[in-house]
Amino acid sequence: MKTLNDYIEKLNKLNFKGMYNSDFFLTWEKSDDELEALFTIADALRFMRENNISTKVFESGLGVSLFRDNSTRTRFSFTSASKLLGLEVQDLDEGKSQVAHGETVRETSNMISFMADVIGIRDDMYIGKGNAYMREVSDAVKQGNKDGILEQRPTLVNLQCDIDHPTQSMADMLHIIHEFGGVENLKGKKIAMSWAYSPSYGKPLSVPQGIVGLMTRMGMDVVLAHPDGYEIMSDVEEVAKANAAKSGGSFTKTNSMEEAFRDADIVYPKSWAPFVAMEKRTELYGNGDFDGIKALEKELLAQNAEHKDWACTEEMMKLTKAGKATYMHCLPADITGVSCEEGEVDASVFDRYRIPLYKQASYKPYIIAAMILLSKFENPQATLKTLEKVAKQRKFD
């Protein structure tokens, strides 16, 4: 695409009315048109930034972030996206401000939102909790807006929960759309979402779940591979099955990494913890059973150690389509001999794919900004047109 108008015309053909004034919790709650609109806006924002056209649609306003887990890249992506649109970020640091549950969630959600246009939350630590918490916050501010407490209704953006990691999977998808020269070229392509060994034990399930929940919509042949016992959330598997049936793709499971990699166009090897173990951990945590958690961790590490052969080695890569599948990772990866003794991927494989991997990550700020823009602006085509007409420079010339 060459002009902003190309993006606008594409938007004109899509029905994404449902995005206005909505939240972004799970990709499978959105229609195909809505996701395509989101990709289009993300590309348009990138196009504008690369052409030094300001995309500041807010003169003032806040983006509130809440990270219940350490984060560098998602934090910077959220800040970058907010600032790109003109919002200042105020972090709700629970260490400083004690956010609890129930009544307190409702109250705090309103108290931080008097001038908030968006709330981004990362809460991926406990099964059954993160997504539920986000919805609780969203309900509170929606009600606050209805009750006349909040002048505007802040949009909620899921920056990673126990179920999905939509800003990751959407950035991943936008990356391969560009790598393969268009979403239409993804049809019939084989992608292997595979477990891989890592010396750490409890990596979130939201990445593999997000990937199979999204990639199955594009007519791709999605293979989920993991050792026996490393099952993901069954609800998401059902989503993937239904998606595949609808899109004309497929969703299969295997306990063989080799089978998954064979003739794959794309591989996404990554460690995660078994869903049932994470459920158990959540229960232990709820009971304050910290000895139980320690025992569980030990058990999981031992279980992991039996599967050190699940690694994205040079030999494994040779199995893929022409030995040249696109290698993906959400980063940071556990690189054998670099960040750990034995890990998810060989150093030589990682090295060869570093540039596209970094590019993959570069889409996240634009995806987040597009989520905000689509929720806050009823007619984004008009918004983009006006921005182009005003033609304010991002960086003074």
Added chain:
Amino acid sequence: MKTLNDYIEKLNKLNFKGMYNSDFFLTWEKSDDELEALFTIADALRFMRENNISTKVFESGLGVSLFRDNSTRTRFSFTSASKLLGLEVQDLDEGKSQVAHGETVRETSNMISFMADVIGIRDDMYIGKGNAYMREVSDAVKQGNKDGILEQRPTLVNLQCDIDHPTQSMADMLHIIHEFGGVENLKGKKIAMSWAYSPSYGKPLSVPQGIVGLMTRMGMDVVLAHPDGYEIMSDVEEVAKANAAKSGGSFTKTNSMEEAFRDADIVYPKSWAPFVAMEKRTELYGNGDFDGIKALEKELLAQNAEHKDWACTEEMMKLTKAGKATYMHCLPADITGVSCEEGEVDASVFDRYRIPLYKQASYKPYIIAAMILLSKFENPQATLKTLEKVAKQRKFD
């Protein structure tokens, strides 16, 4: 009011010259006209925001915050207010930067202020310290400006000290002005500022002190109720008495919550620590006597436990005017059966008043923004007019 001009005309009738280039420490240091101007500016800013008119009066500049106590809502209010006017917030985190006393206060105050337009401080932990510290900072930057070190003089905003909590009491007042349909309707109304039981022991005195120090100016009948031994700072009682005499209202004290609630138009039941105990605590802290502090806390908790009947129950509410007094709280409240076993207020009472309570809190960012605007702009009427004329949208349309 319907147009911005209505606010401007109101301002034209008031004398608030003293606000320009001044700090906001205590409400009782300000004239009636000055407070009315502040309420008017706060309303005008809200009006403009609700009508999508940008109120960004700074292209760049800093709002510096210093919180010597945990804070969510005041932190977000200060950030919201700063951003509303175009200032970026930089927090002075003492954990990261060690602010001490004496020479260091003078130096640090200047070092953080080379481009600071406002400094907001919360320092409510020790009697005789917080307000004094704020004045020390203010003196330092005033002198720095005179000496040609600081190009501009940052305004100091008291975000809660040991004596007053002006951003809270002013927001509370603006709320009831709107609830009762105008400040003139508050004349003769009875407000009960009452102690209430909470399982925690050392809540700041600045809220009850701020309330009796401000509400007595509006011709209201202000009743301060608490168990024997829970006296507030006597200096503030003197302020309240003098205010009442001047405004034609009254200021009375009682050791009976029932008496205070009877026929009250407004009730504000809230826990606080006895002033003398807090003075003792400050002394113990000064001597580094941490065992003494622990003993004192234990003693205070035992004393509190004798007054669990001081609670805003449904029965108590029935005593109020038609059983329907406005219930106020600075939040978060200790709600019986919700946030604690026995607390300041019944869950059913709190629930019934939740919406107005949240609205009460929503005024704080506007109050803070009005404090900044009145101090930094000599002719705010002209400033508002120009903003309206420029008519830049807060949120792109």
Added chain:
Amino acid sequence: MKTLNDYIEKLNKLNFKGMYNSDFFLTWEKSDDELEALFTIADALRFMRENNISTKVFESGLGVSLFRDNSTRTRFSFTSASKLLGLEVQDLDEGKSQVAHGETVRETSNMISFMADVIGIRDDMYIGKGNAYMREVSDAVKQGNKDGILEQRPTLVNLQCDIDHPTQSMADMLHIIHEFGGVENLKGKKIAMSWAYSPSYGKPLSVPQGIVGLMTRMGMDVVLAHPDGYEIMSDVEEVAKANAAKSGGSFTKTNSMEEAFRDADIVYPKSWAPFVAMEKRTELYGNGDFDGIKALEKELLAQNAEHKDWACTEEMMKLTKAGKATYMHCLPADITGVSCEEGEVDASVFDRYRIPLYKQASYKPYIIAAMILLSKFENPQATLKTLEKVAKQRKFD
């Protein structure tokens, strides 16, 4: 100078093409013209701010800060500078985000830079590490930009490393240029960069190193004074010698504070740790030998205590030119009887020089802003002209 055009004309006479798209690591990597351009831009930005002309050259963008040591003044200077140009600051807090070495530096540097225009780093704790780390980050983002990962290339600003502290020394220099009425008046002036006793043991070497590495370029007679055993990095001494030879000034060393102060026009008495001790400390730290570090600290404190007579007393000041040398310090100083029992400077000396000392510090935000501007804008004269023509007010009028 009276008009912005004066600054622009001065810039027209200078060759500073090398600054565009470059980093600022060490002053001695920059040409005389480049440093003069930097001073000129800093003065121009100050002139504009003092005349209420907006210097916002970015509509959006990030300034990323990374402080590996506590910091108040440098943190605020970086935030002030960034905001002055329109950049929002996002701090990379390692406590929150674990920045390690090698592969991770490359990856993290790119991940935080998708929308970053500048990265400011303070890393002064370990010899041989800080400056090397900054260059590693810079190399990573330069490569990222070449590889098409980063749309723009963030500029790196050294906010203090193990070798130099260029934002400090440049601010110090700009201060004395103004104090002495022009850089030409510094020729032949004697400046004593002297060690002074402090009760703390390991103050960074970057200040004395930065001072002798910069001041020797202005034709000044630079005397480095310290007790035997408190040598600075020998590489920097070589830089100072070469500078002096070229500029027609001199660089001498002495173990007598009196000799350094005698007839000095400027004195800069300040504590630092011996270079060899800091090298040893870095080695111990690398080996995880924390007992060794403790023993070293004890040893250094004992060594320091032998030199309590190295203090900037009233008597010492009498030795200086007419008893009225300019007293400089990077602040905070250890003031005898104020911040410590025995320290670097007498309280009466410090008091007499407080105003110029604070002014000295006030240049830092402008120096940082000038570093950013010169690196991001190829033709800063045109940029300044346009800013003047647009004439947007910083603070609404």
